[in-house]
Amino acid sequence: MRTRRYFLKTVMLGAAASSFPGCPPASAPARPTEPEAPHPLGKNLGSERFEPCHAVRDGGTWASAPVTATCDVAVIGGGPSGMTAAWRLRERDVMLLEKEPRLGGSCLLDEWQGVKMSTGGAFYTETETALVGLLKELGVEGTRVKGADSLVIGGQPVTDFFRDGADRLPFPQRVRDDFKRSRDEMLKLYRTRPKEELDAQRFSDLLKPYAPELTQFWNRFGPSNWGGGASETSGYVGAEAYSWAGDSEDPRRTFPGGLGGAAEALAAKLTPKLGSRVKTQVSVYRVETEGTGAKAKVVVRYLENGEPKALRAGAVILAVPKYFARHVLTGLDPARAELLKATRYAPYPVFNVCLKSAGPEPAYDNWFLDEPFTDFISADWIVHAGRGPAERKTALTVYHPLPEAQRVLLLADEAVLAMADGVAAGLEKHFPGTLEKIEEIRIFRRGHPMFIPTPGHLKVVERVAAPVGPVFFAHSDSSYFPAFVSAVEAAETAVGQASKRLGFSR
Ligand SMILES: Cc1cc2nc3c(=O)[nH]c(=O)nc-3n(C[C@H](O)[C@H](O)[C@H](O)COP(=O)(O)OP(=O)(O)OC[C@H]3O[C@@H](n4cnc5c(N)ncnc54)[C@H](O)[C@@H]3O)c2cc1C
Known part of the structure; x- marks a missing residue:
């Protein structure tokens, strides 16, 4: 973690002068108040710990230490999935190993001067029953998000843009009509066509009958929510998204x-229950099966x-991304390793402004078609719904997914700091002041937090997540969509499989 302070002048020049591919274009703010006046723009650059996983990927070797601990089930990865698995097994002899200092994975909180902000996961929906049930069990419930999202074009936010709001979009009437028409028709497809049939198609092909502005929108919405643009997205995932995009x-x-x-x-709830059986800042680098059949054990x-x-x-229970599972x-067998390798992930920095x-704060989630970032969520919308005191401190959580080819930029601090400049400039362009x-x-950087549900993913996902002897797979990438609820469902499945193997009654 490093803190830097730049000046506005430097910020703008920095963005303009950057030669990193994928860095934001040098869009000057519409009305810089006093361009020559120094204006501090502090940046706090954080990230997950990349080094241990990179060392494993690059073939690092360590002395073979003797086994000093035993347990019935070792859960690897303390994100939502690993935590759910450990919670389900809390009365058993379970250990949870997490490489970061804190549990939470891609759903970590950050806090600035009393304002709680997300560095990743944003919301869930009421039909996500596995997650709703778990939260109830924990004695918590999220607050309903008020209002529809906005699409910001030229600084003008338009809410409810797939329904009545479409008529306020600054597009020709046929494009406005296509926003509404595509919603009706895609929802019909989603509800009437077999899942597998839709999944085999690219979402971009399903969008062909509509104005290109629709594809442009989904090329922003998709990367933010599931890591991929319309041509990389399963038609099933795209069609389903019409049931929740922008409010629903x-x-x-x-x-x-x-x-x-x-x-x-x-x-x-979990930490006091497990006590010293939760280990943080512990990186697993190898998982070896000893023996065969019902008697096989695992050395971690x-x-x-x-x-x-x-x-x-x-x-x-391996609750880490599959791309990494294959390394540890x-x-x-080679076919299975290939299958794990084929799962794709988006690199994803998040900027809390x-x-x-x-x-x-025109709406909860606010979408852009022309910025390097895709959207921002008003961090305290859930508290004030856009009606809080004007003088309060607050934050905008800006989502800035990157194409896979730009993953390496996350390791180049200057490039990420330049992206922050682009975020500030983009916000200023649309909302002067x-x-x-x-x-x-x-800033919080993650290398592989979100798997991309590519066309055909549904067909292979069961094989991707099938057990290997006494090793069971949790993690949201065991499902067809990268979400907290998928992490919970994958954990429930893995716990069921592990319990059966070990003869636990559930
Ligand atoms: C920017 C962003 C926005 C999102 N928005 C939403 C949203 O609005 N709604 C929603 O439902 N979902 C959202 N998601 C997705 C959601 O956050 C994930 O699906 C969820 O966090 C997955 O949980 P998980 O436990 O499967 O994996 P992760 O959260 O990835 O957790 C995996 C854990 O494994 C640990 N680990 C990895 N390697 C090792 C190792 N070698 N040894 C030990 N530990 C290791 C990691 O540190 C991590 O803690 C978003 C994700 C991102 C990145």
């Missing part, structure tokens, strides 16, 4: 700080304070 008949709920609030509630090798350690478990799990006083309210931009 399936109401959204969340917590201050987004789904970080849900992860925090789970961690708060991990680094703790840089030291190699090992434990033996009756079963392992030994003895995978901290404001001295209320900034733009925002720039001078910015007190700090807090």
Whole structure:
């Protein structure tokens, strides 16, 4: 974690002069108040810990430590999925190993001067029954998100843009009609066509009958919500998204700080229950199956304070992304390893723009067609619904997914700092006056947080997540969509499989 302070002049020049591919274009703010006056723009650059996983990927080797601990089930990965699995097994002999200092995975909270902000997951919907049930069990419930989202064009936010609001979009009438028509027709497809048939198609092909502005919109919405643009997205996922995009008949709920609030509630219950059986800052680098058949056990090798350690478990639940599972799990057959390798992930920095006083808050989630970032959520919308005191401190959580080819930029601090400049400039362009309210931009980088549900993914996902002896797979990438609820469902499945193997009654 590093803190830098730039000046506005430098910020603008920095964005303009950047030669990194994918950095934002040098769009000058519409009305810089005093371009020559120094204007501090603090940036706080954070990230998940990349080094341990990169060392494994690059073939790092460590001395083979003796086994010093045993348990029935070792859960690897303390994101929503691993935490759910450990919660379900809390009365058993379970251990949870997480590489970061905090549990939460891609649903971590950040807090700035009392404002809770998400660094990842934003909301859930009321039909996500597995998650709704888990939250109820934990004694928490998100608040309903009020209002429809906005599409911001030329600084003008238009809410409810797939329904009545479409008529206010600054597009020709046929494009406005296509916003509404595409919704009706896609929902019909989603409800009447077999899942597999839709999944086999590219979402971009389903969008061909409509104005190109629709594809343009989904090329923003898709990367923000599932990592991929319309041509990389399963037609099933795209058609289904019409049931919840921009507000819908399936109401959204969340917590201050987004789904970080849900992860925090789970961690708060789990941690005291498991005590020393939760280990953080522990990176698993190898998972080896010993023996065969019903008697097989698993040796889990991990680094703790840089030291190699090992434990033996009756079963392992791997709740880490599959791209990484393939690096740690030994003895995978080549076809299975290829399948794991084929799952694709979007790199994803999130910028929390901290404001001295209320900034733009036309709606909960606000979409852009012409910025390097895709959307922002007003961090305290869930508390004030856009009607809070004007003088309050607040934040905008700006989502800035990147194409896979630009993943390497996350390791180039200057490139990420230049993206923050682009975020500030983009906000100022659409909402003049925002720039001078910015007190700090807090950045959180993740390399592979969101798997992309590509066409045909539904067909292979069961094979991707099938157990390998005593090793069971959780994580949201065991499902057809990257969401908290998928993480919960995958955990429930893996816990069922592990329990059956170990003869636990549930
Ligand atoms: C920007 C963004 C916005 C999102 N918005 C939403 C949303 O609005 N709604 C929604 O439902 N979902 C959303 N998601 C998706 C949601 O956050 C994920 O689906 C969810 O976090 C997945 O949980 P998980 O436990 O499967 O995986 P993760 O959250 O990825 O957790 C995996 C855990 O494994 C740990 N780990 C990895 N390698 C190792 C190792 N070698 N040893 C030990 N531990 C390891 C990681 O540190 C991490 O804690 C969003 C995601 C992002 C990134």
